[in-house]
Amino acid sequence: MDNKEEMKKLNMAIRQAESAGLPIIGLCKRQIEILESAHNEFMEQAQQKGYNIDTNLDILEVEIKQFSAMKQIAQKAGLPVEKYDKRIRDARVRVLGEETVKAYFD
Numbered sequence: 001m002d003n004k005e006e007m008k009k010l011n012m013a014i015r016q017a018e019s020a021g022l023p024i025i026g027l028c029k030r031q032i033e034i035l036e037s038a039h040n041e042f043m044e045q046a047q048q049k050g051y052n053i054d055t056n057l058d059i060l061e062v063e064i065k066q067f068s069a070m071k072q073i074a075q076k077a078g079l080p081v082e083k084y085d086k087r088i089r090d091a092r093v094r095v096l097g098e099e100t101v102k103a104y105f106d
Contacts (some may be wrong), residue, residue, distance in 0.1 A: 003034050010034075013045045014076075028077035032070050053094070060095045064088055 017024045021065050046059050053059050071084035092101045 004039060007034055025077045025079070028073050028079065032079075033071050035066060035070050035073070039063070042066070055095060057095065060091055063091045067091070089100060 010027050014024050014027050014031075019029065042062060043053060043059075046053055046056070051059055067084045067088045071081045073090075074081045074084060089101060089105070092105060
C-alpha cells in the first residue's frame with residue numbers, strides 16, 4: 001500500500017475512532033511517521049536533482065507545509081508540538097538566516 005492510500009485509510013480510521021470515543025494517538029503517530037518518511041524522500045530527491053536546499057525558497061515552502069501538517073496531527077492527538085515549531089524555525093534559518101528569522105518570524 002502506498003503512503004497516499006495508507007493516509008486515506010488512517011484518516012477514515014481516525015474519524016471512526018473519534019465518533020466512537022476511542023483513542024486516536026496511535027493512528028496519528030502513524031500518520032506523522034508517513035509524513036516524516038515523505039519529507040525525507042522529498043529532501044533526498046531535491047538534492048539528487050541538484051537543488052540547493054540551503055537557498056531554494058520553493059523547497060523551504062514545501063518543508064514548512066510538511067512540518068505544519070505534522071504539527072496539526074500532533075495537536076489533534078494531544079502530542080507535543082514544539083519539535084515541529086523548532087523544525088520550521090531551523091528550516092527558515094537554514095535558508096533565510098538567523099537575523100531574518102528573528103526579525104520576521106520570532
